[in-house]
Amino acid sequence: MLSLGPYKFSPTSLRCYKEQRWHAVECIGQILLQNIGSGVEHIDLEGVIYPQLHFNDLINMRESWVNQTHHILIDTLGIILGHFVITHIEEKQRFFLVCQEFNLSLKRYILKRMRF
Numbered sequence: 001m002l003s004l005g006p007y008k009f010s011p012t013s014l015r016c017y018k019e020q021r022w023h024a025v026e027c028i029g030q031i032l033l034q035n036i037g038s039g040v041e042h043i044d045l046e047g048v049i050y051p052q053l054h055f056n057d058l059i060n061m062r063e064s065w066v067n068q069t070h071h072i073l074i075d076t077l078g079i080i081l082g083h084f085v086i087t088h089i090e091e092k093q094r095f096f097l098v099c100q101e102f103n104l105s106l107k108r109y110i111l112k113r114m115r116f
Helices: 057-067
Strands: 002-004 007-027 030-049 070-075 080-092 100-108
Touching: 007 057, 057 080, 057 100
Parallel strands: none
Antiparallel strands: 002 007, 002 070, 007 030, 030 100, 070 080, 080 100
8 A cells, every 4th residue: 555645546657767877078088977957756656546536636636747746755664755846647447447547657746945
């Protein structure tokens, strides 16, 4: 089970990746690469929501995607994985079963720190 804010679902597959950013610099006829830091963390997952527990979660997830709301991602053990925003959501209907299957793409959201 995973929890993305108020939405609880069972992931069937999960892919997490983070890119390194490189900038090409021309130097005496050669192209050199300079590391300019790490990029954004991405999570792509497939999951299932069982309507007996959370009937409108997929509809509410779509609204959260439209409103560009960030949520905390928490695993079953209660470990906080960070703040994430939904960048892509896709619903799958197979055999028109009662459970709602979906694909979800998330990106890490960095909260701005307030300075006083």
